[in-house]
Amino acid sequence: MSGHQDNEELKGSSNMETEIGPDGQPLVSLAEVEDAELAQKDSQSMSQGQLIRRRFLNHKPAIISSIVLVVITLTAFTSIGFAGIPGWWNQSYLKSAELINGGAPTLHLWPTWLGGQGFAIGDHPFGQDNTGKDYFALVMRGTQKSIIIAVVVGAVATVIGAVIGAVAGYFRGWVDEVLMRLTDLFIVIPLLVLAAVLGKMAGSASGSILTLAFALGLLTWTGLARLVRGEILTLREREYVAAAQAMGSKTSRVIFKHLLPNTVGVIVVNATFAIAGAILLETSLSYLGFGVKAPESSLGLLISQYQNAFTNRPWLFWWPGMMIVTIALSVNFLGDGLRDAFDPRQTRKAKRRNKKELS
Amino acid sequence: MSIQAQVPSSIGTALSFENLSVVFDTEFSQVHAVKGLSLEVYPGEVVALVGESGSGKSVTSTAAMGLLPNNANISGKAFVGGINVVGLPEAKMRKMRATDIAMVFQEPMTALNPVLTIERQLTESLELHGLAYGKEATARAIELLELVGIPDPAKRIKQYPHQFSGGQRQRIVIAMAISCDPKVIIADEPTTALDVTVQAEILDLLRELKDKLNTGILLITHNMGVVADLADRVAVMFRGSLVETGTVDQVLNHPQHPYTQKLLSSVPRLEAVDVSGNWVPEPLAAVDPNRKLILEAKNLVLEYDMRGTKFRAVDDVSFDIARGEILGIVGESGSGKSTIAKAVLGLLPVASGKLAVQGSDLTKLRPKAARAIRAKMGVIFQDPAASLNPRFPIGDCITEPMVVHKVGNRAERIKRAKELLEAVHLPTSVINRYPHELSGGQRQRVCIARALTLDPELLIADEPTSALDVSVQAAVLEMIQELQERYEFACLFVSHDLAVIDLLAHSVVVMKNGKSIEQGRVSDVLHAPQEDYTRKLLAAAPVPEPGEQAIRREARRLLLAAEKGL
Numbered sequence: 030m031s032g033h034q035d036n037e038e039l040k041g042s043s044n045m046e047t048e049i050g051p052d053g054q055p056l057v058s059l060a061e062v063e064d065a066e067l068a069q070k071d072s073q074s075m076s077q078g079q080l081i082r083r084r085f086l087n088h089k090p091a092i093i094s095s096i097v098l099v100v101i102t103l104t105a106f107t108s109i110g111f112a113g114i115p116g117w118w119n120q121s122y123l124k125s126a127e128l129i130n131g132g133a134p135t136l137h138l139w140p141t142w143l144g145g146q147g148f149a150i151g152d153h154p155f156g157q158d159n160t161g162k163d164y165f166a167l168v169m170r171g172t173q174k175s176i177i178i179a180v181v182v183g184a185v186a187t188v189i190g191a192v193i194g195a196v197a198g199y200f201r202g203w204v205d206e207v208l209m210r211l212t213d214l215f216i217v218i219p220l221l222v223l224a225a226v227l228g229k230m231a232g233s234a235s236g237s238i239l240t241l242a243f244a245l246g247l248l249t250w251t252g253l254a255r256l257v258r259g260e261i262l263t264l265r266e267r268e269y270v271a272a273a274q275a276m277g278s279k280t281s282r283v284i285f286k287h288l289l290p291n292t293v294g295v296i297v298v299n300a301t302f303a304i305a306g307a308i309l310l311e312t313s314l315s316y317l318g319f320g321v322k323a324p325e326s327s328l329g330l331l332i333s334q335y336q337n338a339f340t341n342r343p344w345l346f347w348w349p350g351m352m353i354v355t356i357a358l359s360v361n362f363l364g365d366g367l368r369d370a371f372d373p374r375q376t377r378k379a380k381r382r383n384k385k386e387l388s
Numbered sequence: 389m390s391i392q393a394q395v396p397s398s399i400g401t402a403l404s405f406e407n408l409s410v411v412f413d414t415e416f417s418q419v420h421a422v423k424g425l426s427l428e429v430y431p432g433e434v435v436a437l438v439g440e441s442g443s444g445k446s447v448t449s450t451a452a453m454g455l456l457p458n459n460a461n462i463s464g465k466a467f468v469g470g471i472n473v474v475g476l477p478e479a480k481m482r483k484m485r486a487t488d489i490a491m492v493f494q495e496p497m498t499a500l501n502p503v504l505t506i507e508r509q510l511t512e513s514l515e516l517h518g519l520a521y522g523k524e525a526t527a528r529a530i531e532l533l534e535l536v537g538i539p540d541p542a543k544r545i546k547q548y549p550h551q552f553s554g555g556q557r558q559r560i561v562i563a564m565a566i567s568c569d570p571k572v573i574i575a576d577e578p579t580t581a582l583d584v585t586v587q588a589e590i591l592d593l594l595r596e597l598k599d600k601l602n603t604g605i606l607l608i609t610h611n612m613g614v615v616a617d618l619a620d621r622v623a624v625m626f627r628g629s630l631v632e633t634g635t636v637d638q639v640l641n642h643p644q645h646p647y648t649q650k651l652l653s654s655v656p657r658l659e660a661v662d663v664s665g666n667w668v669p670e671p672l673a674a675v676d677p678n679r680k681l682i683l684e685a686k687n688l689v690l691e692y693d694m695r696g697t698k699f700r701a702v703d704d705v706s707f708d709i710a711r712g713e714i715l716g717i718v719g720e721s722g723s724g725k726s727t728i729a730k731a732v733l734g735l736l737p738v739a740s741g742k743l744a745v746q747g748s749d750l751t752k753l754r755p756k757a758a759r760a761i762r763a764k765m766g767v768i769f770q771d772p773a774a775s776l777n778p779r780f781p782i783g784d785c786i787t788e789p790m791v792v793h794k795v796g797n798r799a800e801r802i803k804r805a806k807e808l809l810e811a812v813h814l815p816t817s818v819i820n821r822y823p824h825e826l827s828g829g830q831r832q833r834v835c836i837a838r839a840l841t842l843d844p845e846l847l848i849a850d851e852p853t854s855a856l857d858v859s860v861q862a863a864v865l866e867m868i869q870e871l872q873e874r875y876e877f878a879c880l881f882v883s884h885d886l887a888v889i890d891l892l893a894h895s896v897v898v899m900k901n902g903k904s905i906e907q908g909r910v911s912d913v914l915h916a917p918q919e920d921y922t923r924k925l926l927a928a929a930p931v932p933e934p935g936e937q938a939i940r941r942e943a944r945r946l947l948l949a950a951e952k953g954l
Binding site: 060062267272273276 | 778
């Protein structure tokens with residue numbers, strides 16, 4: 030085989046671009062090249078969090094959804110006021126008034142040069158309900174409730190799910206068995222039925238929406254617990270966990286410092302979907318009459334109250350309906366954006382890019 | 389039959405590259421992975437493509453298979469049996485795979501589908517390419533298995549991958565690769581995941597096959613010993629460029645390019661085994677009365693609980709390490725060497741026997757005292773990618789032991805981290821960087837720094853260099869040695885690489901199936917082994933010198949033949 034090449038066949042050595050080290054000698058060892066690159070590197074060091082934030086900011090649907098959510102939340106809370114603080118909207122969601130024009134919305138967006146009536150908000154932009162209450166105020170009140178429920182349920186379910194999943198995954202053995210069978214138990218009970226019962230009890234006990242939200246949070250952590258457990262089962266075999274155990278770290282430190290922060294991708298993404306689910310669950314409950322009761326308002330309650338008005342006064346149905354769809358969709362898109370940002374495959378790409386940046 | 393390298397002679401070659409360049413588009417920029425590579429592989433020839441990680445050797449072979457991802461921009465030409473496969477439509481490329489170009493993968497555990505029988509997997513390519521069907525295909529598959537040395541192939545062909553050992557699985561992967569008589573086989577690190585003795589067998593098999601089938605083999609490896617054992621010609625790649633090509637003798641014995649020279653000098657070499665039989669061991673030094681025992685194991689037994697049934701991973705092993713000593717534990721996979729390290733680290737309970745650190749028996753300590761004793765131990769693990777928490781900046785990683793044991797305040801911790809970074813020759817600016825910004829070798833040095841944070845009495849190193857490139861390994865080993873001399877800690881060094889143990893350790897325990905086969909001073913055990921198993925291990929480890937390797941190969945063959953004769 031030796032005849033295939035001549036001695037001069039040391040091609041490549043001439044056209045090879047070698048890096049020059051700090052002492053002026055060409056670098057010919059991988060270790061030296063890597064060190065030289067590291068020493069030269071003066072760019073801002075990016076943590077994983079920063080990389081994720083950057084990718085998230087590049088995700089258009091998620092950014093648009095975030096803006097929509099912020100606008101809706103701000104509008105809902107500032108317009109009619111919250112917790113005794115008055116808002117900038119002069120109508121109350123509790124006060125009846127005379128029906129004007131059959132309660133039709135006074136909001137006009139169509140400009141005059143297109144044959145419309147020009148831009149006008151009017152007294153009742155979303156119209157009025159049967160008793161002449163301002164529908165904008167009612168919808169805003171309902172949106173407030175939905176957002177509160179969504180946030181509380183999201184937080185409660187996430188904390189419970191993450192802790193139960195992490196403990197089950199870390200300890201395995203009988204702890205895992207007990208916790209996971211408990212999870213199974215919660216999964217097999219029809220969520221809507223249980224939520225209806227608990228919601229009714231919570232509602233009659235204090236009448237507060239927070240109690241209902243806590244009750245829903247106590248029921249919807251199961252999915253996250255399973256996901257976090259799976260994630261922890263793989264992470265606990267990583268050597269940095271063994272290293273932490275070997276240096277004498279307490280179990281709580283290993284779980285809360287080393288394991289859970291590394292599952293934050295799963296947790297954050299799941300929390301957003303849990304929030305969207307909670308809004309829909311509250312809506313279904315209120316629609317069925319187990320959730321929020323009049324004279325309080327919630328989006329589901331409004332829909333259920335005015336479902337018969339769909340044919341002759343459709344705005345009574347459309348405004349709360351659109352609000353639900355908009356919030357749920359935005360939260361879902363937000364979750365999508367977060368998932369893409371946390372995607373490990375993209376992380377790898379980013380790592381490659383870091384290497385490139387060095388050279 | 390001298391052929392000028394400059395002539396673009398795709399004719400007659402099994403595989404050839406002409407000025408191949410590959411650029412990857414990544415999220416924010418481009419990466420130039422291969423920069424104008426030209427190389428030929430002729431039928432019946434083994435060309436080794438050698439390089440360290442990031443050199444572009446695997447990208448080159450993947451380009452020939454047409455398996456590069458969509459974000460790769462390929463320019464230049466890659467001929468497989470005279471057909472340029474760069475830009476070839478996927479449908480045509482698919483027809484060429486297996487019949488013209490085949491691949492042997494690194495990891496035999498994952499290269500086979502666990503839910504299909506070997507028969508299904510072997511006949512699949514035959515049937516897909518219309519070479520044989522039904523019974524005929526099965527008969528051909530049995531033939532193939534026989535060819536690659538699977539005993540009793542007619543019966544075993546009905547079995548599933550998990551019923552074969554790692555070496556046998558790699559043989560099956562090779563059988564699949566040769567099933568359609570390809571013109572060229574790309575073997576991407578075919579023996580890296582295997583033990584040395586199995587590696588030697590697979591290399592024998594590949595050598596036999598290329599002569600029998602007249603196939604060209606492009607061998608991708610980082611192991612110079614494998615190159616010396618199998619290759620006819622060598623091409624050395626460094627950061628995307630080909631820096632040197634030549635016959636195996638030229639490149640390994642008279643390297644021209646400084647990179648190759650440096651690479652070869654980094655490979656740890658085993659000193660020749662004394663076979664004359666009249667080895668006189670160095671006289672034992674008198675036992676130092678001040679010898680301070682740090683770690684002591686007596687009749688140590690370690691067991692894994694596998695759903696109720698006990699699996700004895702370590703059986704009756706005794707050893708001790710004193711201050712300033714390095715003890716190497718060497719063995720193949722499943723020998724229990726890492727299990728011992730785990731037990732010392734407190735990650736596994738001791739089933740019976742004694743395991744004492746500085747005189748206090750780990751098995752009898754209360755949790756709090758056990759935690760205190762952890763402060764006296766440092767650990768370095770195998771995989772630098774997994775041994776640092778990705779969410780901690782390097783400074784936090786290094787000072788974590790201080791936080792856990794509540795040593796010092798914030799300023800002192802930062803000061804200590806900077807000292808340690810200097811000790812492992814990393815710039816102190818690294819303190820705020822994250823693990824993913826560092827290369828494998830650098831991360832391993834951070835691990836060393838972390839292990840030394842609390843001035844440990846004992847350092848446990850579990851295969852600390854086996855995931856690193858040769859030149860990086862050399863740097864890391866040198867660093868461990870240097871630090872050990874400076875801080876005089878005792879060190880338990882677990883490795884599968886005899887040459888590394890030879891270089892670093894003072895004494896050694898050779899393990900097999902949980903038992904200690906032979907132990908003693910490195911100079912005695914590795915240079916004049918008394919046990920057959922040690923001798924076999926030593927004979928199987930390839931050395932990066934083709935002449936010497938040929939002699940060793942022959943010696944190993946005789947050793948095995950003698951054993952069979954017994």
